[in-house]
Amino acid sequence: MLRSERSIRVRRRLARVTHVAAGPYRLVASTALGVVVLAVLGAVMGPQWDPVPLEDPLPVTSSSTAIGHAPALKKYEVRTSVVDVQLDGATIQAQISEPVGLDAPAPGVVFVHGAGTGEYKIAFLAQARALAESGIVAMVPNKRLDTYTTRHRDYVQMAHDYDASVAVLRQHEGVDPDRVGVYAESEGGWIAPVMATVDPRIGFVVLVSSPVVPPREQAAFAVDSYLRNTGVPQEVFRAIPRAVGMSLPGGGFEYADFDVTPYQRRLTQPVLMVYGTGDASMPVLQGAEQLIGDAAVNGDTDVTVRYYEGANHGIRVDGVVSATFLRDLSGWVLGLPATADASPRVAGATPEQTYVAAPVPEPRWLGDGDIVVGTVLGSVALLVLGPLLVLLARGAELAGLGRRRPADQRPRFAPGVPWRLTGLGAGALATVVGLAWYLVSIARLALDYERNDWIVRGGWVAVRLLGVAAVVAAVLLMQRVHELHVAERVAAGGVVRKLAFGAVAAGSTVLLVVLAYWGVFQLGI
Incomplete structure (x- = not known):
């Protein structure tokens, strides 16, 4: 009997020890x-995130960005004025910067804003002045904001609005109406090709930091590039297609899948395409390759590409718009049509793009x-x-509400x-x-x-x-x-x-x- 009780106590102690030891495990x-x-x-x-490496990049044939057949630049005094531009259902103001003392009608440039700009008082100041000092009339209209929101942007309608500014500049005294073109930056790169297709009279197109690919693809590319530059762990990249690929809360954002390719394939005008090698947000190689290929579909081979060393999205170096870029821009515009097909076609600093901007996988469940x-x-x-x-x-x-129960019986x-x-x-x-x-x-x-x-x-x-x-x-x-x-x-x-x-x-x-x-x-x- 004593042995049995002792055996039971030993087994219980062993069970407790085993339970305690097994707890952490x-x-x-x-x-x-x-x-x-x-x-x-x-x-x-x-979906997972597995971007495809970019192969066979566009060859840069010269380190010099100088535009072939560009004339020597003169320097004129600049006069500015503000005009009204009537749109469908709205009126905006635009500032015109023009050279003083020209003896012949001048070419003109209408600026098309990117996502971060909107008023002539703060946008494209250096570019407009440099053009005007060189003998080109520059017009910076205010962006129409009553139809432009974070959730809603109609790039075709925006092209129609900007074309109203083109019409005003053509009628401005001292401007050659057949030599008026557009300068589009960033988001404007989805608008300018539409303008040039709808209005074949537009004389030329300047695309600066143009995304080329649809907004959703560009956004995913930019996020990937920024995260790699920041050095985040590889696990974080999985969030890219899940965030960028889903429909955004609250609806809208239909423009995220706008494809400018059909418009680029109908271009007939000379195009100057510009990127900075310090811009991580844009597919700087793929964008140029795609535009060259798209324009060629319609027989347009007059595409000039320039890359500027260390310049950012706004072609700025240390906060200042590149003087070399401003020189090349003015020379290219003034030298048309001779500069349209002048060599070198692709020149400047060597750009880098590691991965392809591609369609973003759509999340299956969320x-x-x-x-x-x-x-x-x-x-x-x-x-x-x-x-x-x-x-x-x-x-x-x-408060004593409900049925009273003894303390030990309360839930x-x-x-x-x-x-x-x-x-x-x-x-x-x-x-x-x-x-x-x-x-x-x-x-x-x-x-x-x-x-x-x-x-x-x-x-x-x-x-x-x-x-x-x-x-x-x-x-x-x-x-x-x-x-x-x-x-x-x-x-x-x-x-x-x-x-x-x-x-x-x-x-x-x-x-x-x-x-x-x-x-x-x-x-x-």
Whole structure:
């Protein structure tokens, strides 16, 4: 009898020791399994990012950007005036800068704004003055803003609006109406080819930092390029097609897939295409190659390409518009038609483009931005609802509302459940906040062409550790619920606390899946 009791005590001690020893192992193993499951979910839920390397780049035949057959430039005094331009349903103002003392009608240039410019008082100041000083009449109209928003942009209609400015400049005294062309920068590169196709009288086209590819493709290319320059971990790139490829929340943005190719293939005018080698946002090689090929479809071979060393998106070096570019621009315009096909056709600094700007894969499951935002907000609402229900229930109990029960019979969470449940909800929410902070931080670094390993590398590690901590809390909660189930006890007593438990658990689970979708739990899958 004594031996039997002693044997039972020994087995119980061994069971307790085994349970204690197995606890950390079970936690680590279960957490690892949970992370793997989330990693697999994240991989299969959306497209990967695998850009194609650019091969056979456009050859640059000369390091000098000088325009062949360009005349020697003179310098004139400049006179400015402001005119009204009547559009369909609106009137805008435009500033005309013109040389003083010309003895013959001059060529004219109408400027087409990019996304970051809009008023003649601040846009294209250096370019317009340089053209006017060289003997060219330059017109900078204000951008029409009543039909231009972040969500809605109609490039064909915008081309029609800018063509009204072309018509005004043609009628301006001292301008040769058959030698009026357009200068388009950045976003304007989607507008100018439309103008030139609809209005064949346009004499020439200057495309500066032109995207050429559709806006969505250019955006993905720019994000990829900026992130590589910033040095982010490879795992972050998965977010590119999932963010850029989905429909954006709130609707609109139809222009994201505007394709200018059909218009470029109908060009007949001479084209000067300009890029800066310091511009990481544009496909500087692919854009020139594509325009040359598109123009050739209609027999237009008069495309001149120039690359300027270290110049940024606005062809600025150290904040100042390149003087060499301004010289070449004026010489090319004044020398037409002789400069249209003058050699070298492609010249300047050697540009770099590592990957091709290509169509962006569309997310299979979370391709609707409204659903993505609604899912996150709904999950956060559930996390808030859980504690709120408990607080309301406690308030009702303290106020004596409802059926009175002895203290030991009142509905409660089982011991160990509240802090585990709180840890799960707080961990999931903290990871979402951390991920948002990280993305905003690297976006700022990327746009400023800066690197900061503490943010770029350390921030990503911190976000992933927060995610793992949330998974640990989920595992601990599941283990506790299982223990209670074996003991035939409930994790949450009463309807209110059951609802609160379900709300926090469901909201946290959905957030973890969303975080997996955005790459927080990647394991190279």
